[in-house]
Amino acid sequence: MPQTRKTKRVSKAVLNKLRQVSTPTITTQLISNHGLKNVSLRNVLPIDPSLRRFAGPAFTLRYVPLREDLLPEQYLDHRANLMTPAVEAIPPGSVMVLDANGRNDVGILGGNILMRLKVRGIEAAVTDGGMRDITEIGDLGMPVCCTAFAPPPSFTKLMLVDTECAVTCGGVPIFPGDIIVGDDEGTVAIPAELAASVAEGGLAQDHLEGWVNRRLAQGDAMPGLYPPAKKAREAYDKWVADGEPDEI
Amino acid sequence: MPQTRKTKRVSKAVLNKLRQVSTPTITTQLISNHGLKNVSLRNVLPIDPSLRRFAGPAFTLRYVPLREDLLPEQYLDHRANLMTPAVEAIPPGSVMVLDANGRNDVGILGGNILMRLKVRGIEAAVTDGGMRDITEIGDLGMPVCCTAFAPPPSFTKLMLVDTECAVTCGGVPIFPGDIIVGDDEGTVAIPAELAASVAEGGLAQDHLEGWVNRRLAQGDAMPGLYPPAKKAREAYDKWVADGEPDEI
Amino acid sequence: MPQTRKTKRVSKAVLNKLRQVSTPTITTQLISNHGLKNVSLRNVLPIDPSLRRFAGPAFTLRYVPLREDLLPEQYLDHRANLMTPAVEAIPPGSVMVLDANGRNDVGILGGNILMRLKVRGIEAAVTDGGMRDITEIGDLGMPVCCTAFAPPPSFTKLMLVDTECAVTCGGVPIFPGDIIVGDDEGTVAIPAELAASVAEGGLAQDHLEGWVNRRLAQGDAMPGLYPPAKKAREAYDKWVADGEPDEI
């Protein structure tokens, strides 16, 4: 009897905008405008930080600690296994979010499943546990975010019991369809219904703060400039109106 | 898409036997005969250790960290709240198992809900978080097991997202219908299909070990006696056949 | 350059009311009416749970990890020591709050200092570390709250660096003058300016919930009764108007 939540679909245009906003800016938007403080997955970072930012709706998988007699069901070719169907069912563009109970001593996914996910057009894979087959993951070109490198397969400690349900990942509550955004600095979850607002607000904030940063670099003092008071905001508006000249 | 598991119903006779077996003995039965090592809920103990042992099928509730904008849904009179229907729906004789994510800084249940559960004939309430209203709980006469005393209500940190699903409690995987047994020393989970075997095996083990304990108290050395080798076992069998005389 | 905060003085009448409100009720008041979630000191419990509830303004002491060459200054008779003056200066009725950095492996206070505090009329002593001389503390009759029993003196690990400043205790921010309330279930901090409101609201809540509890004990179902909807609230109001008869 899970709570049923209808998730707003988020447009490609909004996702594209979110791919231009940094994760710190997203967290600022979510606390300042929406009162959400707990949106950043603790210590969940990309294995290859050189990859582009990603954004997509969450497709969730939930694990609990292994019960030893259910180990056979964890093998990918057991008829009760939930992973193989999930890998074939997850919609392209999704971010697979695996609630690994924060265990950094298992590799929740390895090279072969990740290869299949990549081929299927998945945007990224995210877990609060470890990942395995790190070399292969480095060659994959798909963002894979985790808290650790961990050789052992997941079924040494965990078993998969549910998909497409509310989960916890990195201490953050995530519902299916929440928008997951990641960059080289972190991974955040945005409730789907706030995605458009965060995208707009984030782009505006980044633009304004970029201007602030250049003024600071020139030697201006912080009071009145950061955060920008009325006069600084007017200077910024003028600079924008002037076509954003190099000199500021 | 949770895994569906059919749970074997456990008879009252088996539950009654389990109420006579100590939790250490149950853990020994589960590892030695069934290979299950992870069955004892870490640090989950009764608030009133003087109450009798309890045993009943698990009725599970699952929490994740609170998302601040969903706080209103946590109030018991909100139409989306899952707790009030669960409290009225849980079958008498069940053990309510609440996966509190191991947070010992919230009181997952308080005096009023527990009073309703008691009136409804619930066997016990068990969580890996804190409980609140400790004085009222002490007066209740129903086993309530937790990891801590914690005044704050659960919704300061957590939200309830699902019921009657697989959960983790005290590090142990628990499916709905698993048999939960508790005493003043701990709380354990038994897969329903093993309950009868554990009940029989546990009673036999306790009886034999009681005899061993008295022999040890008399000064017999451990080798051959504990665990009982062939000769000791014959002496025990004879003692049983003799009607278990006081002198052993 | 600490932030300066003026603290509202809290009257004896309000403190007396707070001594009649349970810590769970105080936490409910603080989140529901004032949006404060983080007010309950994690795992800080009285050594003797049979003592009465206490309430008083915080007098704070702050420790940091010991620097070995400053060990001599930690001895109570060293001229630079801050504890001896604090013990003689703390106003009667205060609650001494010691930020022990959450270390449960040192006894932050022992029998002699606590005896002096008691003689000086201190309301209680509270720390998120251990306490030592547990037997003497048991004989003292003054509430002493901590997270552990710990024989070693504080200066094996910590040094006292400041008094009457903002501290952290049990994960909760505490300013000098905040009202600290404790019972057998926990210890909470109330901003001084909210103390009167919490006292009034808490007494009202406890009274109403006591009536609810008796109705639940009689077998009434939860929906509409807890939390009380319009009809239940009218029944409660009538019961109060009728002079709170035994039958409800």
Place this chain on the structure above:
Amino acid sequence: MPQTRKTKRVSKAVLNKLRQVSTPTITTQLISNHGLKNVSLRNVLPIDPSLRRFAGPAFTLRYVPLREDLLPEQYLDHRANLMTPAVEAIPPGSVMVLDANGRNDVGILGGNILMRLKVRGIEAAVTDGGMRDITEIGDLGMPVCCTAFAPPPSFTKLMLVDTECAVTCGGVPIFPGDIIVGDDEGTVAIPAELAASVAEGGLAQDHLEGWVNRRLAQGDAMPGLYPPAKKAREAYDKWVADGEPDEI
């Protein structure tokens, strides 16, 4: 190739004195006179706090995490098992110290082994893990100190690999023959060669501090009295010379 250390034998007279000194006093002696800060086993407390203080030389056992294929060797009747010989070999008067790697999710000893140890005249059993068969332990009358109640047998997680070697228990290094002293407040380890000095110094400290405590209870201020300056010390000396009259 363990380091070989000769351990000084400690006389019964010294042990008897140590049984009259509290664990906080012992820690003060060890840091103030011998520079030892890390002597108190974290959170290792007696299951029955009403038992007398104990003191005796450590007989150590060392565990490491279980390797699953060596589980059979952990059964007490396996020829490679180290526990059964240790239980029969440990000298009467010893304190059995079991390095459980700080795991509070296993019961390192249960009722039957503890019964044999008691019959064999062991002074106490101490571990930084859990204990099991808590009810039987309560009936035993022998001090048993641990960090938790834990039903599962040790071999669900650990295996015994060595005896009579240096171990860690509760974060404290312990060599065979170190003197272990415990009371209702904690458990401490004293290097054997310091035991006599600690016993003498501790008795003197307790006596002096008892006098200080009574003066504080009478209302004397702390400065000059605690710790006692020259004048206070002379008053104490006079009081002792006067035969310790009730009035002080």
Place this chain on the structure above:
Amino acid sequence: MPQTRKTKRVSKAVLNKLRQVSTPTITTQLISNHGLKNVSLRNVLPIDPSLRRFAGPAFTLRYVPLREDLLPEQYLDHRANLMTPAVEAIPPGSVMVLDANGRNDVGILGGNILMRLKVRGIEAAVTDGGMRDITEIGDLGMPVCCTAFAPPPSFTKLMLVDTECAVTCGGVPIFPGDIIVGDDEGTVAIPAELAASVAEGGLAQDHLEGWVNRRLAQGDAMPGLYPPAKKAREAYDKWVADGEPDEI
């Protein structure tokens, strides 16, 4: 009285094979064929991940927390010091495994000892603590695996008490002579008697999974292919029989 275990010597040929098997594959072999789940040292990673895989028999060193009065014995030129003899005695080709009690705040080895180990032909050094002199270690060209960078010398917190005994490292039990294998992803321990089987099984698994990976990259779905069912296995066998053509 440590348990005595005879260790099978592992041939150079087997070690060479193990140097071609990835650590994830080794963990899969150990759980699937031998039931061993706890073989991967948590968070123990090479300082220079570009170095080749290493494999060799463990030579173990065991630390416990420092007792302050034994600090002089920790200096490398003290006659009781165990490190200097160990560094000169460890056989070439060994992997030095240092049980640092999981302390990531000390550097268990520094540049000079590691230089000597390298000159002596040691295969690698592995600890579950920190390492120090990170720049020098980077220049060394010998695999050095740890959980952290930590400037302070080991004797600020630990003392060495034993060598060539069973230890715990990164949560894994390790006996002298166990085969330690490491790559850029992790460090694992293989019981010596299983080394040959793991080497053979691992090479075969890697070869088969490489073929699977290429099929997945071509767009084949997972069911039936990973893990390979009968038909897929026949295709693989044919591919091998055909001389492993580029096209698959």
Place this chain on the structure above:
Amino acid sequence: MPQTRKTKRVSKAVLNKLRQVSTPTITTQLISNHGLKNVSLRNVLPIDPSLRRFAGPAFTLRYVPLREDLLPEQYLDHRANLMTPAVEAIPPGSVMVLDANGRNDVGILGGNILMRLKVRGIEAAVTDGGMRDITEIGDLGMPVCCTAFAPPPSFTKLMLVDTECAVTCGGVPIFPGDIIVGDDEGTVAIPAELAASVAEGGLAQDHLEGWVNRRLAQGDAMPGLYPPAKKAREAYDKWVADGEPDEI
């Protein structure tokens, strides 16, 4: 009423010398010559390890957990905010040390404040929490040391309550004016009055150990050479007297 400590001013010459000494050497100097064991900030590392070593006096900031109603005061343009004045007041050459309570889930500083600090001539910024705006920090060219990358702003969890007071950072006590030195391996704190001695001793130690390292690289055994006994020391002295020829 904080303890008042006069801090010795450390000359530029000493700071320059400290910038040539590695952090491991500094920790060795502090324990061996001054008995200070707890000087290395746990897990506090530079975001860009390629930057030069830094050294400067600490300017401290202290945080405690957020009280939700004080969130507005955390905004940089609130009149009660302490950060903006601190950023403008911190003397050039200082190291800003932020006691983030060890929280690795908030970014204690971001790109704009750090830009202003850089422009103002700050030597480095150090915290035991996370940092945010990692890309901008990478472009800054100023050492920024932390325990994690963390997108969320500090005020999601913490509030700034004091500056220029004793703090804890990475488990180490730090007073204003203590000298903070950092390199790619760690960050350490030196009491100001010991800075000159550590600088001299450290340079000498590094020089001697460099010579030892080259001898070890040539194949000399450790005993007598490391640490250098009389004969080795004479050889070193001769080598220095000979003008440090390449051949040693």
